[in-house]
Amino acid sequence: MAEKSETAVRRLAERLRPVLPPGGVITDPAELATYECDGLAYYRTRPGLAVLPETTEQVAAVVRACADAGVPFVARGSGTGLSGGALPRADGVLVVTSRMRQVISVDAEAERAVVQPGVINLQVTREAAPHGYYYAPDPSSQQVCSIGGNVAENSGGAHCLKYGFTTHHVLGLELVTPQGDVVRVGGAAPEQPGYDLLGVLVGSEGTLGVATEVTVRLTREPEAVRTLLAGFHHTDDAGATTSAIIAAGVVPAAIEIMDALAIEAAEQAVGCGYPEGAGAVLVVELDGPSGEVEAQLVTVQQLCREHGCFELRIAADDAERALIWKGRKSAFAAVGRISPDYIVQDGVIPRTSLPEVLRAIDALARAEEPAGAVPGDGGSRVRVANVFHAGDGNLHPLVLFDSAVPGQAEAAERVSGAILDLCIERGGSITGEHGVGADKARYMPRMFTDDDLDTMQLVRCAFDPAGISNPGKVFPTPRLCGEAPGPRRGVHPLVASGQADQL
Amino acid sequence: MVTAPGLSVACPVREAGAEDAVAGVPARWVATPGSVPEAAELLRACSELGLVVVPRGGGTKLDWGMPPTSVDVVVDTSGLTGVEHEAGDLVAVVGAGTPRAALQELLGAAGQELALDQPIPGPAAERSTIGGIVSTATAGPRRLLRGGPRDLVIGAALVRADGVVSRSGGKVVKNVAGYDLARLLCGAYGTLGLVVEVAFRLHPRSQARSWLHCLAGHPDDAYRITRAVLDSQVVPSALEVERTARGWELVTLLEGTPAGVQARAGRLSGLLGEGAVELERPPPGWGIFPGAADDVLIKLTSSLPGVPRVLAGVEGLTAAAEVRGSAGSGVLHAAVPGGTAAADLAEILRRLRRVTAAHGGSAVVLRAPAGLRDAVDIWGPVPGLDLMRRLKREFDPQARMSPGRFVGGI
Numbered sequence: 001m002a003e004k005s006e007t008a009v010r011r012l013a014e015r016l017r018p019v020l021p022p023g024g025v026i027t028d029p030a031e032l033a034t035y036e037c038d039g040l041a042y043y044r045t046r047p048g049l050a051v052l053p054e055t056t057e058q059v060a061a062v063v064r065a066c067a068d069a070g071v072p073f074v075a076r077g078s079g080t081g082l083s084g085g086a087l088p089r090a091d092g093v094l095v096v097t098s099r100m101r102q103v104i105s106v107d108a109e110a111e112r113a114v115v116q117p118g119v120i121n122l123q124v125t126r127e128a129a130p131h132g133y134y135y136a137p138d139p140s141s142q143q144v145c146s147i148g149g150n151v152a153e154n155s156g157g158a159h160c161l162k163y164g165f166t167t168h169h170v171l172g173l174e175l176v177t178p179q180g181d182v183v184r185v186g187g188a189a190p191e192q193p194g195y196d197l198l199g200v201l202v203g204s205e206g207t208l209g210v211a212t213e214v215t216v217r218l219t220r221e222p223e224a225v226r227t228l229l230a231g232f233h234h235t236d237d238a239g240a241t242t243s244a245i246i247a248a249g250v251v252p253a254a255i256e257i258m259d260a261l262a263i264e265a266a267e268q269a270v271g272c273g274y275p276e277g278a279g280a281v282l283v284v285e286l287d288g289p290s291g292e293v294e295a296q297l298v299t300v301q302q303l304c305r306e307h308g309c310f311e312l313r314i315a316a317d318d319a320e321r322a323l324i325w326k327g328r329k330s331a332f333a334a335v336g337r338i339s340p341d342y343i344v345q346d347g348v349i350p351r352t353s354l355p356e357v358l359r360a361i362d363a364l365a366r367a368e369e370p371a372g373a374v375p376g377d378g379g380s381r382v383r384v385a386n387v388f389h390a391g392d393g394n395l396h397p398l399v400l401f402d403s404a405v406p407g408q409a410e411a412a413e414r415v416s417g418a419i420l421d422l423c424i425e426r427g428g429s430i431t432g433e434h435g436v437g438a439d440k441a442r443y444m445p446r447m448f449t450d451d452d453l454d455t456m457q458l459v460r461c462a463f464d465p466a467g468i469s470n471p472g473k474v475f476p477t478p479r480l481c482g483e484a485p486g487p488r489r490g491v492h493p494l495v496a497s498g499q500a501d502q503l
Numbered sequence: 504m505v506t507a508p509g510l511s512v513a514c515p516v517r518e519a520g521a522e523d524a525v526a527g528v529p530a531r532w533v534a535t536p537g538s539v540p541e542a543a544e545l546l547r548a549c550s551e552l553g554l555v556v557v558p559r560g561g562g563t564k565l566d567w568g569m570p571p572t573s574v575d576v577v578v579d580t581s582g583l584t585g586v587e588h589e590a591g592d593l594v595a596v597v598g599a600g601t602p603r604a605a606l607q608e609l610l611g612a613a614g615q616e617l618a619l620d621q622p623i624p625g626p627a628a629e630r631s632t633i634g635g636i637v638s639t640a641t642a643g644p645r646r647l648l649r650g651g652p653r654d655l656v657i658g659a660a661l662v663r664a665d666g667v668v669s670r671s672g673g674k675v676v677k678n679v680a681g682y683d684l685a686r687l688l689c690g691a692y693g694t695l696g697l698v699v700e701v702a703f704r705l706h707p708r709s710q711a712r713s714w715l716h717c718l719a720g721h722p723d724d725a726y727r728i729t730r731a732v733l734d735s736q737v738v739p740s741a742l743e744v745e746r747t748a749r750g751w752e753l754v755t756l757l758e759g760t761p762a763g764v765q766a767r768a769g770r771l772s773g774l775l776g777e778g779a780v781e782l783e784r785p786p787p788g789w790g791i792f793p794g795a796a797d798d799v800l801i802k803l804t805s806s807l808p809g810v811p812r813v814l815a816g817v818e819g820l821t822a823a824a825e826v827r828g829s830a831g832s833g834v835l836h837a838a839v840p841g842g843t844a845a846a847d848l849a850e851i852l853r854r855l856r857r858v859t860a861a862h863g864g865s866a867v868v869l870r871a872p873a874g875l876r877d878a879v880d881i882w883g884p885v886p887g888l889d890l891m892r893r894l895k896r897e898f899d900p901q902a903r904m905s906p907g908r909f910v911g912g913i
Contacts, residue, residue: 109730110806132734154679161676167683168654172863177890184886188863189804189833191640194885194910195695195894196653199686203679223736243591249614249707289737291766292759348675352591392677393592429678436680447680448670455661455669456682458897463890474681 005091009048019061026050038079038086047088056212064180072468075210077146083437117148133218136163154203156433158254161391167202172215178464206470208463222287227321230282230304231275231311238280239354241307242390255391256283262385269334272327275311331387339400346434347423351393368411394432436474514541526570530577537582547666558693561630572907596702599634618649618706624791640690643790644741647831652689658702659685664899693905695898709758713768714782722814725751729830737767742831793825794838799871803835809862816858845878885910
């Protein structure tokens, strides 16, 4: 079987060489190794073959060849995904969009940009900025992640509380279907007739085809932006402040919380100078017309003080704002300095259950404490640093461990998994922005029933009945397409017309 | 209670009357499930009997789209009501049969709202249900800032044609687990199943509102004003245009804090010049469809630079054509007299489709008198139709859910 697929992939390489530009077909094992994982390096598979197309026609030719040969394919943008969504297949083709970096048009008057999928997120904003516009979704990796990857993952970012996710900013796609057909979905105008295919394509993690051109909405830059940093003794207070801000009718552009351990890591890494002794910091960014922003800033400051904030800073300029954000944005990488190993978790809870969930996460970590450990000796046990988009209840617990200590990796895995169970128990989600990918497919049955998953896979069957587009991701078990959904089919016409009863 | 042969279910089923016809197609029975399990049992029974099912909410848009090829069972969603309002999380899970007006009243008590306006005029608007609004993807002026139903849904429960209940999304705003079926159901006209529950993100109700009116003499002037408002950074919630006897009237809605709205309105007035007048309440006709109930109602979309061309296109059709809509988002509605000859309507659509298509948009007849509706292509070209047909086949292989009502005969 493995030999057979190897032959199939080798044949594909020969078939594709004349179709793709020079250097566009990679078969050298050493070169292929550079593509063996995405941002979640825990999972590694060397792809059977990698291709670097430059045009839609080339992507279509690759996918058609895959469809003909029954070989699976996986699309990959910049490879920054954190759920193994772009994990290659040893028996398949990796379609890398890194040579599809053309910005096709930027039309500020129409508030649209059209780009190839390999275009880097931040570049869209750079191109739009001279016209006073920007591209709103801003995942932390925006300097390197691709628009195609953002479409696959329905990426969010710190500012999605107010501005929404990728799905709110994509108006059109050119899609290469898993059969290799090129189809246009949506377009420059909003609200096109027919099913909202865009709605289901964005966030489908590459399982419904490959986007080869993306039309995005450009957003007018806000007149004013104010960023505030508040120090609290405890995360509970920061959480209560968040709830109070929302209850007051203020929708900030972003509300972020970091706990003591995350602050400690960020300080060591980038020296962001957060309030000393803080058990939690709250970052609130307000943007919009200056009159509104100033009114909201007064409200937010007052609510911070009412909820036990002991230090409050408002960025006076862009440099100070950048410093506030630097600590927050460096947090993931920073924990690498205080812990040999860590797992980045991504889960969502209703914002109002934040305090209880944080306590429960702490209890989970403590439960893994080995008997006889010295209390307070951080190095001897699994610890959890918390960084979260508090406004929408999106938690990013960082589970810190030392794989050199026997049992710790397993304990960290347990804590990380139990955090997702907490999210599900609270009516939340197993992923707010990193996606399901290869990593969380096994958790899907905890959040959804078999019927829910079966129904989602009806969409899969409509787009990709052969199951060759990024198989093995999102769903724990593939649905055999063509199976009769439901109890029966083919009702007798007499029964249908009511002239006879069903026996 | 009269039961259909073999349609023995727990929920009330009665024989349909003339008033239960769907777009002129007579129905045989009307079933009113009182819960999601009852709805599931009903659809399972209909599946076993091969019965054609058409969902009905308040019935305010039942004459939209094409008529179903036949109707066995009208599923009246009036028993599928209820609101689970999580005020602290700005989220509500709403039964499909819940009238929008009742929902807004409940949310308003907590200072919140579903930021979705309804363009149905008159008292009928009170009957519009969440299921109907979602299934027809209708929105009003604030689509400019808030988008339509697809931008506000965060989850949905669907009873499939075979009676299987399936949920997607959830009760949290940020969630990327699994396919986003809730968005797929927006504007699907009940052809993928029975929408029984929808979860929405909510917004705080603004403390202050202001409407700024100004007048333009020509579609190009109307567009210049539109661009000026959008460029100004005052962040309007809505920017509507309408053709009246006076010319092209533009109204910008600002929402926010009292001080903020005042400052923004002042700045905008300065920008728009002497002709700009601040209104304390919405002008007559604000946010509702143009024309009368028996007119042909056409939805026109285009990119922003196409807006003046679409406006001019409607102006050039006939003196009796009305147009109103969101100049700021490129979604307009035109009304053409219901007495228009079929050949003339076909020509009108051909012309409107040429201008909208040139600007990345479309022209769709939402509603028309039966004779006209059946004589023209109400949808126009629909890219991706093959994929849509495949989706329909997967969800409803026997084509029993609102068959024929949607694009391409789906």
